[in-house]
Amino acid sequence: MKTKSKSQRVYDYIEELVISGEIKPGERLPSEAKLGEILNVSRVSVRAGIEKLSAIGLVRKKKGGGTYVNKPASDNYLSVFxxxxxxxxxxxxxxxxxxxxxxxxxxxxxxxxxxxxxxxxxxxxxxxxxxxxxxxxxxxxxxxxxxxxxxxxxxxxxxxxxxxxxxxxxxxxxxxxxxxxxxxxxxxxxxxxxxxxxxxxxxxxxxxxxxxxxxxxxxxxxxxxxxxxxxxxxx
Amino acid sequence: MKTKSKSQRVYDYIEELVISGEIKPGERLPSEAKLGEILNVSRVSVRAGIEKLSAIGLVRKKKGGGTYVNKPASDNYLSVFxxxxxxxxxxxxxxxxxxxxxxxxxxxxxxxxxxxxxxxxxxxxxxxxxxxxxxxxxxxxxxxxxxxxxxxxxxxxxxxxxxxxxxxxxxxxxxxxxxxxxxxxxxxxxxxxxxxxxxxxxxxxxxxxxxxxxxxxxxxxxxxxxxxxxxxxxx
DNA sequence: TTTTATAACTTGTATTATAACTTATTTCAA
DNA sequence: TTGAAATAAGTTATAATACAAGTTATAAAA
Incomplete structure (x- = not known):
């Protein structure tokens, strides 16, 4: 059995929040510190997970402002490919x-x-x-x-x-x-x-x-x- | 004029290496420490950039082993998205x-x-x-x-x-x-x-x-x- | 030559600190 | 009371350091 990395756990957790609709497009994620607290991991791991999610365009980070779930159909969605x-x-x-x-x-x-x-x-x-x-x-x-x-x-x-x-x-x-x-x-x-x-x-x-x-x-x-x-x- | 973030600079740098063919699929990237030295940024920023690239499947990280450029069309490289x-x-x-x-x-x-x-x-x-x-x-x-x-x-x-x-x-x-x-x-x-x-x-x-x-x-x-x-x- | 042990290297995670930016609150003047 | 400015609190970005955990290359031993 392969154990998931911590950053992957963060990734999955947030993805689930979004897919299940608990956090809707346009809304803000909990802060990195809070997420780390919830999942009991360091901020480093939280950031790694979020970084991935932002790379695939699911979320958008705003320096100083928080991390938001993207509205679908933003132009840059597919360019990551x-x-x-x-x-x-x-x-x-x-x-x-x-x-x-x-x-x-x-x-x-x-x-x-x-x-x-x-x-x-x-x-x-x-x-x-x-x-x-x-x-x-x-x-x-x-x-x-x-x-x-x-x-x-x-x-x-x-x-x-x-x-x-x-x-x-x-x-x-x-x-x-x-x-x-x-x-x-x-x-x-x-x-x-x-x-x-x-x-x-x-x-x-x-x-x-x-x-x-x-x-x-x-x-x-x-x-x-x-x-x-x-x-x-x-x- | 908007300045690029450091992690984005890392991202672009590596993407360029791959697109230009300087590093070919299957080959290994320079280590995080070395990349940080080259681009004059901290390891945190290097990791953030690489994290994104691995999210879109361009590279694959191996704990302890390094980061490798993915062979295209590997089965899992789209599913994250x-x-x-x-x-x-x-x-x-x-x-x-x-x-x-x-x-x-x-x-x-x-x-x-x-x-x-x-x-x-x-x-x-x-x-x-x-x-x-x-x-x-x-x-x-x-x-x-x-x-x-x-x-x-x-x-x-x-x-x-x-x-x-x-x-x-x-x-x-x-x-x-x-x-x-x-x-x-x-x-x-x-x-x-x-x-x-x-x-x-x-x-x-x-x-x-x-x-x-x-x-x-x-x-x-x-x-x-x-x-x-x-x-x-x-x- | 092959195997084994060791050292060097590399990524993963944690901690702490500070900078830069945003948002909410408070304060003060009109 | 209202509006603007100043301030405080919150948040992400980056850095430096440390150690854990895994991999690879090297050296030693059989």
Whole structure:
């Protein structure tokens, strides 16, 4: 029989308090000192347990103010997954998943989009046209696709998209792949037009095509690189 | 300008080491004392940062032995997280995402499945037929679909599926919804047959149908419940 | 060479102290 | 009585030190 560590006991105790509803989102946990008293452990162990809970986003700590149970659906919920997913992720695999999920979200978006949402999409398109720097394009690209997934009105789907774009962003930073975005703006515009007409099928078609263009570009660049790598190794 | 906490600096530093590949899965981190020296912080702060990383499963601590970077896709590395997702997730939204992702994974699976994989799938089918308890069915159901996603050979997709099934499992435990699985076995068998014939399209069709059956059942049960709820409220 | 004992190292927990920040209370002036 | 400012009390963040408990590397012995 393996004995639980003290910090784990703290973790379990608080998790139970939250899941059982004894402490509701927005409410404050007992102070670290009090928890230590209750569970008969030192403040060090209490802090270790709480640290974990805050890492997974169940609670939020406020220096000097206490520790609070998080309201669900705070934006940073899923971002904790990123590092784990990242160092295992082949970018092509991720794009394959995106093709499936973007198809779904654009369909739902075409059904549920509002006037305000459409204005925002068109605004992003205009900003894209004004750009020259490749880096800034990424920011708009991310904003564009996350906006679509947001208007899918499926929060779980949106959350998964948040993970994905977080991974993409970090992959970019880590230079795991190179992007050449050429003329993606036209593809984006077609998608928006289809959404405007609430044509779910067409929106899906354009989105799949968009993703496949991205995949092709990536595969192309990737092959070039490994080719050059092979040449370098020969020398 | 908000200054980062020291524990966050530790967190970021180690995350960077892992993402950049400087420390690879399975390798050991510098000791807490050494990290504190490097970053010029106390061991308390180092431990706080590492605690978070271990909560999200990026690293694994071994008392007396050191802290190691986790190999990705270790079975337990997502489970810590789920309670947060849970009370925010509408089950229907999740099923909608599953429909999209299961379609993809079954297609890839039909392409990439091995003899051994097929044997395992058929074995699960046989076990399902022998069952009576509803609870045990869930375990097999989960195993079945995760096996398919595993043989998609897309690790990112598989990871997302791991998250999803973890959420489903906890939702079950928390009685957020009721399941009535009736005759899902036949649907499973058709999917396996399509995979055996490496017929990607057919496998996809059966999977979509399977998911839509599940959705229908859920909607049906859900409506009944809210109906009864309405009656209770009236009294 | 293999086994065993030892030493060095590493994480887990406890204690104490102080800094930095937040919240509740009290005090004082208008 | 009200409102603002000052104060006190409470809370998390960090540090330093100590020791327990487990692991790993090294040295000694068979």
């Amino acid at each position: 990123t590092p784990t997913l990242l160092h295992n992720t082949d970018y092509l695999e991720l794009l394959e998943v995106r093709r499936a999920l973007d198809s779904l979200s654009v369909q739902l978006c075409a059904k549920n989009i509002t006037e305000a949402g459409l204005r925002k999409l068109n605004e992003i398109l205009r900003e894209m046209e004004k750009l020259s720097e490749e880096d800034d394009f990424f920011v708009l690209d991310k904003k564009f696709h996350l906006l679509i997934s947001k208007y899918s009105k499926n929060r779980f789907l949106h959350n998964v998209h948040l993970i994905i774009w977080d991974v993409i962003q970090k992959a970019l930073r880590a230079n795991y792949y190179q992007v050449t975005n050429r003329d993606r703006i036209g593809e984006h515009r077609k998608i928006v037009e289809a959404i405007e007409n609430q044509d779910q099928d067409l929106a899906k078609i354009y989105t799949v095509r968009h993703l496949e263009e991205i995949i092709d570009t990536f595969v192309c660049v990737y092959n070039q690189e490994s080719h050059q790598e092979a040449i370098r190794t020969k020398k | 789920t309670p947060t997702l849970l009370h925010n997730t509408d089950y229907l939204e999740l099923l909608e995402v599953r429909r999209a992702l299961d379609s993809l994974s079954v297609q890839l699976c039909a392409k990439n499945i091995t003899e051994a994989g097929l044997r395992k799938l058929n074995e699960i089918l046989r076990e399902m037929e022998k069952l009576s308890e509803e609870d045990d069915f869930f375990v097999l159901d989960k195993k079945f679909h995760l096996l398919i996603s595993k043989y998609s050979k897309n690790r990112f997709l598989h990871n997302v599926h791991l998250i999803i099934w973890d959420v489903i499992q906890k939702a079950l435990r928390a009685n957020y919804y009721q399941v009535t699985n009736r005759d899902r076995i036949g649907e499973h068998r058709k999917i396996v047959e399509a995979i055996e014939n490496q017929d990607q399209d057919l496998a996809k069709i059966y999977t979509v149908r399977h998911l839509e059956e599940i959705i229908d059942t859920f909607v049906c049960v859900y409506n009944q419940e809210s109906h009864q709820e309405a009656i209770r409220t009236k009294k």
